[in-house]
Amino acid sequence: MAKKIITISRQFGSGGRGIAKEIANRLGYDYYDKEIIDQVAEESGFSKDYIEELGEHAPGKTTFSYGFETHGVPGVMNGMSTLDYLWCSQRKVICDIADKGRPCVIVGRNADYILRDRDDVLNVFIHADEEFRKNRIIEYGETKGDPIKVMNSHDKKRKSNYKHYTDRDWGHSVNYDLCLDTGRLGIEKCINLILAAVES
Amino acid sequence: MAKKIITISRQFGSGGRGIAKEIANRLGYDYYDKEIIDQVAEESGFSKDYIEELGEHAPGKTTFSYGFETHGVPGVMNGMSTLDYLWCSQRKVICDIADKGRPCVIVGRNADYILRDRDDVLNVFIHADEEFRKNRIIEYGETKGDPIKVMNSHDKKRKSNYKHYTDRDWGHSVNYDLCLDTGRLGIEKCINLILAAVES
Numbered sequence: 001m002a003k004k005i006i007t008i009s010r011q012f013g014s015g016g017r018g019i020a021k022e023i024a025n026r027l028g029y030d031y032y033d034k035e036i037i038d039q040v041a042e043e044s045g046f047s048k049d050y051i052e053e054l055g056e057h058a059p060g061k062t063t064f065s066y067g068f069e070t071h072g073v074p075g076v077m078n079g080m081s082t083l084d085y086l087w088c089s090q091r092k093v094i095c096d097i098a099d100k101g102r103p104c105v106i107v108g109r110n111a112d113y114i115l116r117d118r119d120d121v122l123n124v125f126i127h128a129d130e131e132f133r134k135n136r137i138i139e140y141g142e143t144k145g146d147p148i149k150v151m152n153s154h155d156k157k158r159k160s161n162y163k164h165y166t167d168r169d170w171g172h173s174v175n176y177d178l179c180l181d182t183g184r185l186g187i188e189k190c191i192n193l194i195l196a197a198v199e200s
Numbered sequence: 201m202a203k204k205i206i207t208i209s210r211q212f213g214s215g216g217r218g219i220a221k222e223i224a225n226r227l228g229y230d231y232y233d234k235e236i237i238d239q240v241a242e243e244s245g246f247s248k249d250y251i252e253e254l255g256e257h258a259p260g261k262t263t264f265s266y267g268f269e270t271h272g273v274p275g276v277m278n279g280m281s282t283l284d285y286l287w288c289s290q291r292k293v294i295c296d297i298a299d300k301g302r303p304c305v306i307v308g309r310n311a312d313y314i315l316r317d318r319d320d321v322l323n324v325f326i327h328a329d330e331e332f333r334k335n336r337i338i339e340y341g342e343t344k345g346d347p348i349k350v351m352n353s354h355d356k357k358r359k360s361n362y363k364h365y366t367d368r369d370w371g372h373s374v375n376y377d378l379c380l381d382t383g384r385l386g387i388e389k390c391i392n393l394i395l396a397a398v399e400s
Binding site for chain 2: 125127129169171172173174176177178179180181185189192193197
């Protein structure tokens with residue numbers, strides 16, 4: 001049976017988001033990326049801006065940051081830090097999406113870890129070397145500032161967030177069914193490999 | 201252009217060796233696994249047993265082990281430790297194989313790192329969870345002792361050896377073009393995905 005749920009985790013600038021969208025289009029699957037933010041906002045009561053900015057953060061290491069996160073939001077919700085509460089809301093939204101039963105592609109948000117025990121999920125990690133990603137970032141012109149600093153900053157947060165909430169190494173092959181280097185293989189080949197992996 | 205050289209790195213018991221052999225058969229590529237040991241023996245002057253046992257080791261951390269490795273072989277060859285000399289011999293053999301120009305599959309031996317700058321190489325990492333690998337080890341009955349201990353011992357040495365000689369994390373997706381979980385995808389699907397990745 002074909003995999004009903006595909007999670008795409010990715011390095012910044014590797015093309016993972018575009019690949020996810022294309023896979024969803026070609027398969028006729030639902031697509032969840034920033035759409036999840038809307039649902040998490042509803043679930044948690046936080047603003048979309050807050051969720052978008054901090055959804056990939058890991059809690060800081062000090063009591064100060066634990067109690068006093070950003071935007072003046074109280075540091076504790078239901079007995080947990082706001083970041084932990086946000087993570088739990090995100091987790092619930094992702095589980096609900098999976099349980100709905102409709103085939104879908106989900107981008108990021110530790111969905112690979114959250115859905116790791118399901119047999120109907122294909123967990124994919126997309127990556128490429130720094131040069132390839134830097135050139136893509138410049139080409140698409142969507143990012144302000146030094147592309148290398150921007151990509152490293154994003155990936156560092158994803159890595160910390162992943163480690164904190166899953167105790168795993170973000171991007172290590174053992175955490176995914178399929179890992180693909182878009183720079184070495186090419187975007188189109190990566191799409192085709194994922195489609196082949198999804199088939200029964 | 202199709203990739204002419206495929207390197208297969210793998211966790212013990214994941215089926216990587218069998219996949220490598222099958223890929224070589226289906227593509228009509230030369231196959232290098234223990235065959236490399238014969239060439240390294242010729243190149244280095246070491247015995248095949250020594251190469252097979254220690255080819256995946258990393259040097260120990262103490263001056264004692266640096267000077268006095270095993271089998272009574274002198275601790276220093278051409279100004280380097282015997283393990284370093286062995287690694288250099290292995291590297292030369294692998295480069296010579298690649299430069300011959302004949303399409304081939306190479307198993308292990310840090311070939312992915314050694315050939316990393318070539319455009320005609322596909323670097324693959326094969327892995328699976330502990331349960332899958334333990335069951336395969338028991339099924340094939342080739343390993344004596346507790347399968348979990350055996351697999352972890354082999355992989356620990358591979359990881360140390362890789363880290364020591366490449367300064368990279370063995371099995372991390374960023375070091376390979378394609379990583380595949382044989383337990384989750386199935387052996388046959390992994391073979392087909394590699395064949396698809398090799399094609400131009």
